[in-house]
Amino acid sequence: MVERSVRNITDRFRQSGRKVTPQRVAVFEALCEGGGHPTVDQIYREVRQRFPMISLNTVYQTMEALVDLKVVSPVGHSLEAARYETDPAPHHHTVCIACKRITDVFDAALGRVKLPRAVKDRFQVVGHRVEFYGYCADCRSPGATNR
Amino acid sequence: MVERSVRNITDRFRQSGRKVTPQRVAVFEALCEGGGHPTVDQIYREVRQRFPMISLNTVYQTMEALVDLKVVSPVGHSLEAARYETDPAPHHHTVCIACKRITDVFDAALGRVKLPRAVKDRFQVVGHRVEFYGYCADCRSPGATNR
DNA sequence: ATACTAATTGATAATAATTCTTGTTTAGCT
């Protein structure tokens, strides 16, 4: 099964005009093995067991390629600076992928989102956040449709 | 009105056993003036117009105090390393405040969350994310109740 | 009003995650 996946990945790398290297395959395999939501550093440590010479830079670049190929996607918006909420009223946000602008969304329905019972039993909820990500009016890409 | 707010803040600082300093008041005022979801750097630039000697460190510490007093709250989970999603199926997450563990939540209802029409008209939605934050079973604080 | 003391400040160094630079190697093609 991992065999099949690796084959898929190498094809997708080549089809996108990228070279297939042992380092890239190793990063992908580490990705499959490592649990759910790895950090770059976790992947790096994993890969280094078999490729002690691999550089952190290569892992970063490979992850960038994998994001581009939509094999993985970033969770949360990490690399940015911390931002602070000044409005104490419960509300949610739209986050523009392009300009990072965060806009408030007040909508009672979003506040009623609930964790499924089964999960709630083992997770103590302090709050929740709904974030819509996409493009704001200023950054909307020229030919894009808005639906 | 800003007068009133400043008074409130100075009281809350003192009531929590913290000292009120001109720097702290200035950070709070910058917070009120600056738009919606400022970064530390934006606040720093703003405050420096009146207090050119203030250090970035002081702004960080003041923000930490304001978070503690629940005057502001961090948006997103920034300071951590980037994490990557390996499961392409649409789903959502619980994020443990303590150990940062991210766990998948599959629930069709969460996928049906919709932006209000009025907002949708000016924001091109690419996707949305529902994150429940709180404490996982391992990190649940001793006396806390789970509801 | 003055003095005391612990909290706070500013300057600076240290960390941590990420990106950039550069010289060397190599995958894929001819």
Add this chain to the structure above:
DNA sequence: AGCTAAACAAGAATTATTATCAATTAGTAT
């Protein structure tokens, strides 16, 4: 086998954040 653009490793640079520490100061007790 040879060519070349892509990718590599090593390490410097950048950016956000936190830690250290001597000097200052807010709040309190004289």
